[in-house]
Amino acid sequence: MTSPLLEVKGLSLHFGGLKAVNEVSFQVWPHEVFALIGPNGAGKTTIFNLISALYRPTAGRVIFEGEAISHLAPHDIARLGVARTFQNIELFEHATVLQNLLVGRHCQRHSSWWQDLLMTPIVRRTELQFRRHAEEVIDFLDLQHYRDSLVVSLPYGVRKVVELGRALAMRPKLLLLDEPSSGLNVEETEDMGFWIEDIQNDLGITVIMVEHDMSLVSRLSDRVLALNQGEVLALGTPAEVQAHRGVIDAYLGGASDA
Amino acid sequence: MRFLFRTRYQQDLRLFKHSGQVFWYGLLTLALLAAPWLFPDYFVSQLVFVLIYSIIGLGLMLLIGYTGQVSMGHAAFLAMGAYSEAYLQKLGWPFLLSLPSAALIAGVTGVVVGLPALRVKGMYLAIATMALGFIVEEGVTRADNITGGNSGITLGSLQVVGIAIDSEAALFYLSLLILALCIIGVMNLLRSPTGRAFVAIRDSEISAQSMGIQLARYKTIAFALSAALAGVAGALYAHKLRFLSPEQFTFLQSIELLIMIVIGGLGSIHGAIFGAAFWILVQQAIVTAKDWLPPEIGQQTGLQPTIFGIFLVATVLFEPMGIYGRWLKIRLFFELFPFYRKGMFKRQKSYLKSERIK
Numbered sequence: 001m002t003s004p005l006l007e008v009k010g011l012s013l014h015f016g017g018l019k020a021v022n023e024v025s026f027q028v029w030p031h032e033v034f035a036l037i038g039p040n041g042a043g044k045t046t047i048f049n050l051i052s053a054l055y056r057p058t059a060g061r062v063i064f065e066g067e068a069i070s071h072l073a074p075h076d077i078a079r080l081g082v083a084r085t086f087q088n089i090e091l092f093e094h095a096t097v098l099q100n101l102l103v104g105r106h107c108q109r110h111s112s113w114w115q116d117l118l119m120t121p122i123v124r125r126t127e128l129q130f131r132r133h134a135e136e137v138i139d140f141l142d143l144q145h146y147r148d149s150l151v152v153s154l155p156y157g158v159r160k161v162v163e164l165g166r167a168l169a170m171r172p173k174l175l176l177l178d179e180p181s182s183g184l185n186v187e188e189t190e191d192m193g194f195w196i197e198d199i200q201n202d203l204g205i206t207v208i209m210v211e212h213d214m215s216l217v218s219r220l221s222d223r224v225l226a227l228n229q230g231e232v233l234a235l236g237t238p239a240e241v242q243a244h245r246g247v248i249d250a251y252l253g254g255a256s257d258a
Numbered sequence: 259m260r261f262l263f264r265t266r267y268q269q270d271l272r273l274f275k276h277s278g279q280v281f282w283y284g285l286l287t288l289a290l291l292a293a294p295w296l297f298p299d300y301f302v303s304q305l306v307f308v309l310i311y312s313i314i315g316l317g318l319m320l321l322i323g324y325t326g327q328v329s330m331g332h333a334a335f336l337a338m339g340a341y342s343e344a345y346l347q348k349l350g351w352p353f354l355l356s357l358p359s360a361a362l363i364a365g366v367t368g369v370v371v372g373l374p375a376l377r378v379k380g381m382y383l384a385i386a387t388m389a390l391g392f393i394v395e396e397g398v399t400r401a402d403n404i405t406g407g408n409s410g411i412t413l414g415s416l417q418v419v420g421i422a423i424d425s426e427a428a429l430f431y432l433s434l435l436i437l438a439l440c441i442i443g444v445m446n447l448l449r450s451p452t453g454r455a456f457v458a459i460r461d462s463e464i465s466a467q468s469m470g471i472q473l474a475r476y477k478t479i480a481f482a483l484s485a486a487l488a489g490v491a492g493a494l495y496a497h498k499l500r501f502l503s504p505e506q507f508t509f510l511q512s513i514e515l516l517i518m519i520v521i522g523g524l525g526s527i528h529g530a531i532f533g534a535a536f537w538i539l540v541q542q543a544i545v546t547a548k549d550w551l552p553p554e555i556g557q558q559t560g561l562q563p564t565i566f567g568i569f570l571v572a573t574v575l576f577e578p579m580g581i582y583g584r585w586l587k588i589r590l591f592f593e594l595f596p597f598y599r600k601g602m603f604k605r606q607k608s609y610l611k612s613e614r615i616k
Contacts, residue, residue, distance in 0.1 A: 052468055054464065054467070054468075073467075073472075074467035074468055075467055075468075075469075075470045075471055075472045075473075077468075078467075078468055078469055078470030079470050083468070083469075084468050086464070086465060090462040090464055090465035091461070091462070091465070092457055092458050092460075092461035092462060092465070092466075093461050093462075094457070094460075094461055094525065095454070095457050095458075095461065098270075099454055099457070102451075102454055103454050103455070103457075103458050103466075103469050103471075104469060105451075106451055106454070106455060106458075106469050106470050106471055107469075107470035109451040111450070111451065113447070113452045113479050113483075116446060116447050116450035116451060116452040116453070117443050117446055117447055117452075117483075118443075118446065119446040119449075119450065123446075123450050123451075124271060126451075127267075127270075127271055127449075127450065128267045128268065128271070130451075131267040131270060132267065135267075166465075166469070170469065170470070
């Protein structure tokens, strides 16, 4: 563990007077599961959007594998090996599960549109390869049953898994999970936990997740960053952060509010 | 009911998924090839229109049905293709050269129109493309040294690699061949990364971006290809009509094209062709009906747009998937007979609407 995979330095995003994210700094090491926690509006998702370049920071930098990436376009970030899921699921609803996963392979294509138009041998070859890759993800997440279903016909819990699968199909170095367990029942949450463990241990992918389920956070994550109103409250192991005075105040309301 | 067992990835890439499809499409091809012998010239002439409108519908479907970008100015691309073909033929270019050139010219225009699509969406894009429609219409009228202006331009007889296309039957076969090639091209696109990128952009721009899809690039490609297909259709249209004038490419026609594919069924290649066939059929029905309708109704100027409007409203209300959606249901009814149930196509309602970044 010589250098961090992702480094966030003094990151700020202000919307007018509102400081959505203010001077946030942290480092994420390879192969770790790093959790972002905090009450609603703390800026967790905003940090995700800053990392995936959907927003431009007001100040500060995001450094991925030693290179600043905050000035890049979102599709370049994907190309570097950062995949993400969304809080409210952003799947391609009128496409099948398989097609969704195949979109995850988009960055690896070697053909341009006119080759696709003519279905040249290279397109055929990469298509077969992509299908093999997608099939690995389907096996990994047990999605065989849903392979050819349209996403729009799937229940919420399955969609959540498909979205995880789509991100995995990119074979990313860094995976950003925005509330992987939200809206899932106890069993599904349990499964999600196992998958995240497998992603870390078997696939060796670094995970940053935003999560509200504290038991899941303490079970999975190596380190936790607690945020409140765009600022860092605490950073450390799950136990340390949970015992932190400021975190308890932010979640339960401080002694002064009571 | 047929179950497809897939044992190889190659099966996913096939154009025909099973032998039944090969059989039915083969039969359809035979029927189409025999049509000029079986039907009178007038009927064949209408079929040519169906084929031509299918090509432009295919292009529009690629753009609207698959990429989710609206165009209300597609008649402009049709005009670009038609006038390019007319002009290039006048210069003595052979058809094999002038047809791709017409497609290219329309395609480049498509790129220009695609530029606003990189910034605006939905209604605003519709207005921007509509503006282009007016610009081209006006441009065609003004550039009378090329287009003949309001007095129009007449096309000479068509020769393709030495074969004279002098009958409805010949033009029918030519159009059929070109349509088949266009369909294969579009199907190739749709089963490859480019097509999936289009669908991704349609369903969620934000996650398309996060999957590494360059929005600007793919929207531009979609506009260019869609316009190029309209250009191809335009070139054939020019030869079909033998005479072009600006009032053939009005805003109203753009709207009709749009209605055509909505009625046909958005998001399917079948929809483009069903839409075209329906469009010509209804047009013919209206022409026939005019004779026996009371003159107060039959001679009304807005009769055709009104009827199309009614069909559009009915489609949106009762069968949002268009004719293709109805076709799927009827087919499933026979496949499952007698087990078809009414609610089979009901989708689970989704109450989750995401907050997208605007």
